[in-house]
Amino acid sequence: MTHGLPLPDGWLAPAALAPLDGSEVFRGGDAGSVLDFWRYAMPDLRTNTTRGLLAEFLVHRAVGATTRNQEWESFDVPAPGGLRIEVKTSAYLQVWGQRALSRIQFSRLRGRVWTPEEGTAAEPSYNADVYVFALHTALSHADYDPLDVAQWSFYVTSRADVANGRDSAGLATVRRLCGDPVGYRELAGRISAV
Template sequence: MRSPSLRSRGEEQIRDEHGVPRGSLLGFWRWAYSQTLDNALRGVLAEYLVGLALGGPDRDARVEWDPYDLTTPDGVKIEVKSTAYLQSWAQKRKSTLVFNIPETNAWDSATGSWGLSRARQSDMYVFCVFNAVEPETADPLDMTQWDFYVAPTSRVNAALGGQKTVVLSSLKSRVAPEKVTFTGLADAVRRAV
């Protein structure tokens, strides 16, 4: 069932109490979501990019509190994590490439309740690294500026246990994810299953 709050065209008008148009949903999207170097928004963009690489996002709109980010057509649950050297603010040095990978209690939006046991909720991880280092040429929409690493959650669990974060170098040496390009993501996910 489609939520009445789900909007997809962007043409929808924002009206004042007299019914006078004051803006549009597209205007809000441009205002709120155009800074793709912002670390919080970049994570959402990474989810969308992985969804595109897998044939298109698996639903009409992102669900913020789902226990994982995407589902493949054959039911594989994917968690997408992102990191970058650059941020949207002034930096004295490049950021360390760190991913958050904590075990969580799953939220069930159908029942409005949390699961009882902590675990990594997905079958697969896709770790996305925005690898640009020069702010003047950084473009999160350019897939040549991204590296993608794919690993089954079982391997993340075996190598990292209950660890809550992992730096890229440790991820590569301990988990040994497959490094791929954007166009190689779908095949890498299929291989990792």
């Protein structure tokens, strides 16, 4: 099944897997556990890719989502009730040395939809109902704590506000579109309000 729909006859369907808890061990050699893999794959929550996943996780938790999106889906968080949420992240600090704080930019606002049945769409589109722009606000490496949700500011708006042909937006544009940011505790309410 794909997206809860049956696949056409003759298609190879992936089996459902139980969620992992980290204690599972790799078989056939001394390769360690799933937790060992997680430590290898994501040892630093500040890297660009992992920071994006962390922001998606925070939005997922804030809205009470019970399922994770499929990796190929054209949005990040499937909220209860069917709301599709796209999460974009940026930060002033990176995990490498820098001469100055990074310019805040949120990119890839549009994406090409992909489905197993149809492949990749010819044109990019805006594919979420709500857009969350998650900004990690730490301004010094000494203060940067990826586990402190208070260091995130969340700007929230609807697809209608984003969908004007733009592929990216700087912080000034995001502020104009979204208004004041909210903290983690207010995030679910802001998403509902949009």
